[in-house]
Amino acid sequence: MLDIKLIRENPEMVRGRLASRSGNVEKLLDDLLEADERRRKNLVEAEQLKYQRNVASEEIGRRKKQGVPTDDLIEKMKEMKEAAEKIKSLDGALREIEDTIRTAILLIPNIPHKSVPIGKSEQDNVEVKKWGKPHPMAFEPKPHWDIGEALGILNFECAAKITGARFCLYKGAGARLERALINFMLDLHTKKHSYEEVLPPFMVNSASMIGTGQLPKFEEDLFKCNNTDYYLIPTAEVPVTNIHRDEILDGRNLPLYYTAYTPCFRAEAGSYGKDTRGLIRQHQFNKVELVKFVKPENSYDELEKLLENAEEVLKLLNIPYRVIVLCTGDQGFSSAKTYDIEVWLPGLGCYKEISSCSNFEDYQARRANIRFRETPEAKPSFVHTLNGSGLAVGRTLVAILENYQQADGSVAVPEVLQNYMDGMKVIR
RNA sequence: GGCGGGAUGGCAGAGCGGUUUAAUGCGGCGGUCUUGAAAACCGUUGAUGGGGUAACCUAUCCAUAGGUUCGAAUCCUAUUCCCGCCGCCA
Missing domain, CATH: 1.10.287.40 (Serine-tRNA synthetase, tRNA binding domain)
Structure with missing residues (x-):
């Protein structure tokens, strides 16, 4: 606000x-x-x-x-x-x-930061960096759904029976790989990047949704639990940012860094016919999120660091990606500035968003009433909040399947994940 | 789900229709003392909105939303959350 x-x-x-x-x-x-x-x-x-x-x-x-x-x-x-x-x-x-x-x-969006390129749509987003080289492949790379189904680790049909379209049943090494990724990401962010791990509720009330900006404008994107005031979270940003709703924090404790694994639930209204195959666009997916509460004067430095922390995951997995800054027209409602990390998917032959890192400045802090005192006797002022995916786990699994696929249909396990997979080197 | 108890300032905790501008303690801040610190003592101490160049003035805030009254932290109603006991249950 x-x-x-x-x-x-x-x-x-x-x-x-x-x-x-x-x-x-x-x-x-x-x-x-x-x-x-x-x-x-x-x-x-x-x-x-x-x-x-x-x-x-x-x-x-x-x-x-x-x-x-x-x-x-x-x-x-x-x-x-x-x-x-x-x-x-x-x-x-x-x-x-x-x-x-x-x-x-509550219906007025945030003001874009001065450094954000002016533009109308995603066409006007600006690439700011590119990392890594596509792995050499002496064969036609396949999309992840073909790889996953052939290996018996992804089953979309069965999930459609259990629930419906846009769900997936992970099996065996697939389920294990998803869990390995979650643990790997949490370990990286807690041990190396000093975030505190939290495991929040996966349902939140409407006050929390208003606090981070999903409500009142974007109700149709959410799943609401019948006869309650509870919604399934579309991202861990919502419960984690609301940890400090209606609080006055001690400035001496800032910045605060949190990381959380949660499933995310999105209604995907209005995206019928978009990414209908595979894991790219699901009603439920896993994500490890990074959330920061910082002092206003540091928030843009903190955004750069947050982006680096998210990039680190792909670097360690050795998967090529690029970073773009979203233009004013493509930016999220509450954000002042957003970087997207897009991962290279050889099977689909394109870059795909795998993380979105934003500085909301005091926009969410005003809505959620999150303040701090510089010193114990100082007047309270609003914190700046930031968050970013570190990373979207389902899409990371997609990236591994497509980037690490081999001519015989098997998939190599990235080195950093092998310890999380009981030493497994190849999924076949 | 049933019955009972509760929610007060950063924390603890009194107040149960009218000098309450919310007692008191802890904590915080400032000071005295001290070479320095601790202790002790003294003083001070919230949030939000509005008006004003300013000093300052003013309204509101005792879980939330209504109501009764000239006047509500205090009485009434509903809701939310917490804590017990019973039932059910991973």
Whole structure:
């Protein structure tokens, strides 16, 4: 959520900076500014009445204690009864205005950072680095679904029976490889990169979803549990960022780094016919997430470090990738700046997103009310939050199958994973 | 699921219709003492919104949302969460 004062004081600047994003927020901003003006007018009026009431009530109390109430006191109580009615109606109107403001401001996206390229769609994203060389293959590389089905480690048909489309049953070495990847990533981030491991709930309430920005705008992307206020998480970002919702952190403890493995659940509304085969786009997938709470002045350095931590996974697995910075039009709703890591998939013949690393600045912190004090006596201010996939596990498994496939249909196990697979060197 | 108890400031904990601007303790901050520190003593101590150039003024906040009243932390209703006991259960 943006700072209402920033919008009030620099409406044209905000309008300009948001214009390059997807979605039109002109009307929302107009409604917001208009309601904000009404709110302050209404507030002043209600406050004056409350002040009068407080003064009168105190006097009534004092004099009642002294003795029998006189006529003028009874008169005063009558007057205050009327004032109370007026206050009630003003407060009611105020509540409505504040609802209007809240509805509008929750639908306004974050302002892109100055370093973000202006653009309309993914065509305008900018590549910032490329790492690794495709493994030499003296044969036509196959897509991962062919490899996985042939080895008997992935079964999409069976998952379709159990549940439906966009699910997968992992078997044997496939299931083991997925678990190996989760452990490998968690070990790397906890031991080498000093993140604290957490295992959060996989369902969250609507307040948490609002805090990180999934609600109210993107409800159709989520799975909601019937007759409850609970949603399946679309990413660990939601429960982990909300660990500190409504808290004031001690600045001396910042930055805080968390890593979490969770499954992720996405409705994928509007992506019918997209990536229909294989593991790329599933309703359920595993992910190891990195989340940071940092001081504002460090957040862009922290974003670079977060990106490096995620890249490290692919480097150790020796799989080629590139990093792109998303343009203003392609960026997520809550993000100020986002890097995507895209992994090379020889079977599909393209680069595919495997991680998304974002700095949200104070946008989520405002929504979730996450603050810190620089020193114990300082005024609280908002932290900056960041997160990134470190990595999407299902897509990493895809990358291993496609990059490590061999002419005979077997798949070599990357060296760093062999210890996690009881020494297994090849899946055949 | 049933019955009972509870939710108060960073923490602990009193208050149960009117000087409560929420007692007291711990913690934090400042000071005295000390070569320095500790202890002791003294003082101080929250959040959010609004108004004002400012000092400052003001409203709101005792789980959440409503209600009663001139006046609510305190009374009423609903909800959420926590803690017991019973039932069920991985």
